Amino acid sequence: MSSAHTTLSPTAISPMDERTIRKIVVASVAGNAMEWYDFFAYGTAAAIVFGQLFFPVGSEPLLGTLGAFAAFAMGFVARPLGGIVFGHIGDRLGRKASLIWTLSIMGAATFAIGLLPTYAQAGVWSPVALVVLRLLQGIASGGEWGGGVLMISESAPPEKRGFYAAWSQLGVGAGFVLSSAAFLAVQTLPRDEFMAWGWRLPFLASVAIFAIGVYIRQSIPESQDFAKVKKSGKTAELPIVEVIRRHPKEILLAMGLRFAENGGAYIFLAFSLVYGKFIGISGSVMLSAVMLAMIVEMFAMLGWGKLSDRVGRKPVYMFGALALIAMAFPFFWMLDTKQTPLVYLAFLLGTAVCHGAMIGTLPALVGELFSTEVRYTGVALGHxxxxxxxxxxxxxxxxxxxxxxxxxxxxxxxxxxxxxVTVISLLFTRETSQGRLVR
Incomplete structure (x- = not known):
């Protein structure tokens, strides 16, 4: 087992050529998009259809939606388990092997959701099966984010790590846009047909997505940092034990950094669909606003990542957290107007500015907090x-x-x-830009 003093820094490794890095970026973004399409498809369906089909609880529609979001939350409960399992695989056998497993499990679970009988057809076994499949989605996604980030950041030049690592988030954004587009398309069906079978199509499409994603991921070379550690024979035998022993503070800080970014994102992008329906905004307007905002954010986060290379990770992340606090009330004020331009503006500010500044900086920031030998497990656990x-x-x-x-x-x-919570966590987080990695 490696000691705390044997960590290898990317600065000690001969740099990859730009062409190879671009190949890793393209493959990682595509693979992430396939994986997160599957995960986000559930979130969209939970907001607009699952409450009625799997959790009928009477005349109050919000109660059914609560049931659907409770199952949604179960996927997140399973994510730490996935982070530990696939973090172990990633730190012991390689980032690439772990990512192929996560995509395989995610694809199978998502396809199965598209085949589930509804509550009217199978009774209580229907929501039980949905929760089980959601747990599998959560386990897979728990190992996905850290690996997707590290495949890029561990091969990028230190002075451009923020910019290159931000590309990993394009896959997350693209997955959300694709899932929203799929549901926007099937919602054009007559209401009865959409409720009967149309909602299943985005889930069944995951078969093709799974096949494409696995093919793409097999072409990715192993991350440069891990390849060096693997060659030296200094991989951690029990990464979860090592990372808790060596980086307890960093795990807690990584967790705190996520509260504004992750919690804010799902209120802006998932709960907002419920709120829009509650106040009478057209579902197509809400989904279109979400899609536009995510498309803009996909490019904005690259700018935020590049800015973090210039001015530091902490200032950019702090701006995003403070902007989210500032937007907490105006976001809903704009939705309450029910004016389409203001609805669009609310989502653009909430995602591309507030969330974008954080998610564009987060991949480089959290990766730079941990040693190479336990980095996958540390990033996955905190995240x-x-x-x-x-x-x-x-x-x-x-x-x-x-x-x-x-x-x-x-x-x-x-x-x-x-x-x-995130602002306070940032105050205790060290600056990590300009290649100042744990050694």
Missing amino acids: EVASVFAGGLSPLIATALLAKYHAFWPVSVFLVLLGL
């Missing part, structure tokens, strides 16, 4: 444990607050609290 409390519970908490108060202000207060 995924926080996702249980932030992303997983946020739509559920927000929907419960809306159901109780029939107003958005408690949700805005909740957003402010998420932002404050």
Whole structure:
């Protein structure tokens, strides 16, 4: 087992040529997009259809949606387990092997959701099966994010790590856009047909997505940092034990950094669909606004990542967290106008500016907190444990607050609290840019 002093820095490794790095970037983005399409498809369906089909609870539609979001949260509960399992595989056998497994499990679970009988057809076994499949999705996604990030950041030149690492998030954004586009398309069907079988199509399409993703991932070379550690024979035998022993503070900080980013994202992008329906905004307007905002954010996050190479990770991330706090009330004020341009503006500010500044900087920032030998496990553990409390519970908490108060202000207060957790965490986080990695 490697000691705390045997970490190898990318600065000690001969740099990859730009062509190879571009190949890794393209393959990683495509693979991530396929994986996250599957994961986000559930979030969209939970907001618009699953409550009625799998969790019928009477005349109050928000209660059915609460059930769907409770199952949504179960996927996040499983993510730390996936982070530990696939972090172990990634730190022991390689980033590439771990990512092929995550995509395989995700693709199979998502396809199976498209085949599930509804509550009317199978009774209580229907939501039980949905929860089990959601747990499998969560396990797969728990190992996905860290590996997708490290495949790029561990091969990028130190002075451009923020920019290149931000590309990994394009796959997340592209997956969300693709899943939203798929549901926007099937929602053009007559209502009865959409509810009967149309909603299944985005899930069944995951078969093709899975095949494409696995093919692409097989072409990715192993990350340069891990290849060096593997060659030296200094991989950690029990990465989870090592990372907790050597980096307990960094794990907690990585968790705190995620509260505003992850929690805010799922309130803006998942709960907002529920709120839009609650106040009477057309579903097509809401989905179109989400898609436009995500497309803009996909390019904005590259700019934020590049800026973090110039001015540092902490200033850029702090701007995003403070901007989210500032937008907590105006976001819903703009939605309440029901004016399409203001609805679009709300999503653009909430995602491309507030969330974009954080998610564009996060991949490089959290990766630079951990030693190479345990980096996959450290990144996955900090990222995924926080996702249980932030992303997983946020739509559920927000929907419960809306159901109780029939107003958005408690949700805005909740957003402010998420932002404050991240601001405080940032104050205790060291600056990691300009290649200042753990050694």
